[in-house]
Amino acid sequence: xTPQDITKLIVRTSMKDRAAFxxxxxxxxxxxxxxxxxxxxxRGEAEEALQEVFVKIWTKADRFAxxxxxxxxWLVAIAxxxxxxxxxxxxxxxxxxxxxxxxxxxxxxxxxxxxxxxEAERVHHCLDELEKDRAAAVRGAYLNGESYAELAERHxxxxxxxxxxxxxxxxxxxxxxxx
Amino acid sequence: xxxxEDNGPERGGDDLLAAEYVLGVLANDERQIASRRVDTESTFxxxxxxxxxxLSPLATAYAAVEPPAxxxxxIDRRLFASTPARSAEPRTGLWSSLGFWxxxxxxxxxxxxxxxxxxxxxxxVEQERLVASLAADGSDVKYLVVYDAATHDVGLSHVSGxxxxxKDFELWMIEGKNAPVSMGVIPAGAATHxxxxxxxxxKLAQGxxxxxxxxxxxxxxxxxxxxxxxxxxDLKGV
Numbered sequence: 001x002t003p004q005d006i007t008k009l010i011v012r013t014s015m016k017d018r019a020a021f022x023x024x025x026x027x028x029x030x031x032x033x034x035x036x037x038x039x040x041x042x043r044g045e046a047e048e049a050l051q052e053v054f055v056k057i058w059t060k061a062d063r064f065a066x067x068x069x070x071x072x073x074w075l076v077a078i079a080x081x082x083x084x085x086x087x088x089x090x091x092x093x094x095x096x097x098x099x100x101x102x103x104x105x106x107x108x109x110x111x112x113x114x115x116x117x118x119e120a121e122r123v124h125h126c127l128d129e130l131e132k133d134r135a136a137a138v139r140g141a142y143l144n145g146e147s148y149a150e151l152a153e154r155h156x157x158x159x160x161x162x163x164x165x166x167x168x169x170x171x172x173x174x175x176x177x178x179x
Numbered sequence: 180x181x182x183x184e185d186n187g188p189e190r191g192g193d194d195l196l197a198a199e200y201v202l203g204v205l206a207n208d209e210r211q212i213a214s215r216r217v218d219t220e221s222t223f224x225x226x227x228x229x230x231x232x233x234l235s236p237l238a239t240a241y242a243a244v245e246p247p248a249x250x251x252x253x254i255d256r257r258l259f260a261s262t263p264a265r266s267a268e269p270r271t272g273l274w275s276s277l278g279f280w281x282x283x284x285x286x287x288x289x290x291x292x293x294x295x296x297x298x299x300x301x302x303x304v305e306q307e308r309l310v311a312s313l314a315a316d317g318s319d320v321k322y323l324v325v326y327d328a329a330t331h332d333v334g335l336s337h338v339s340g341x342x343x344x345x346k347d348f349e350l351w352m353i354e355g356k357n358a359p360v361s362m363g364v365i366p367a368g369a370a371t372h373x374x375x376x377x378x379x380x381x382k383l384a385q386g387x388x389x390x391x392x393x394x395x396x397x398x399x400x401x402x403x404x405x406x407x408x409x410x411x412x413d414l415k416g417v
Contacts, residue, residue, distance in 0.1 A: 015308055015325065018259070025251055030243035037244055047250050054254045062370055065323030065336035067228050073235040080203070080238070085214070088207040123236045138202065142237045145203040170198045177233050 006071035014061035032079040039083035039145040084145040126176035134169045197226035313410035320409040333373040353388040364398040
């Protein structure tokens, strides 16, 4: 499916077209489930989150029009934000957060190759300009949805130090991305 | 919101907050406040969107994992339990049935996906729904318009560009070389609707150019556009 095809499915879903919604699910649920699973690190919770994500997609598909994101990135953003909302609402951080962090990032798949054109490459290039551990913190926070509190604990620094540290990285990142 | 304000001292704070929100590092209460601002402040929502775009290539590292079939069944139950599948679409029932999901072979599924996708590829002559993306050079005003010919409803998603104080956006239909026909003042808001007069309906269904002009509050006093056109686009079949 091309991005244009996914766009059509999202637009038709916004018009409450169930066949389009079913096909959109077929085409994108595995990716979105991967997002929920990685962030929540719990299969049962990830399955529940995926349900809620697609309920959101059904009800909020018209909001796609207000985003500059590619269709699949827009769907991933919904799933990621929802999964992060869920872990933030947990009373305690997952006990095995360190185990989750040990999971190696898979090599970029065919999808990555498709988007690996200039613009998409930039964020990787700009992260490479940061110190190695800081770039790793940004990537880790993005992929695992870690909070400042969790990052601070893992790096053994006060929360405010971690906040300053990461904010400085974000400013540098933005400066590079806007260059 | 002027350009100067956009780049003023405020930008740093909100821009960083948007980055922190997208990255996901905020604590629960901070995150909820930011999330509410995304829903209610279009300027903040744009900052968040910019960061989502910046960081989205990182998401290629998420491995795809096939969810169990029970998830889709549960979604359908939550969304459609009270509304039985329309008789005009018999395949919907089959599509969401559990036995079907469990029993079907991958090859058959791929064939079905093509079967379902075909209607979107080969468009029927009579368009029931048309979409127009309205934009113009030198203007940040953008709308997505969806026209439903069956219900004569025009749905408008406000993408960007604020109206100035004392001004309204008015929507026009332009057909060939005829004078623009007003479709009404666009209500303020992220997602709004206009109802179309019977005279305009038929022309819209055949595809027309839509345009947005800046007018005094309440709409053009003359019945023709009096202010600059800030966005325009063709209505096309989806």
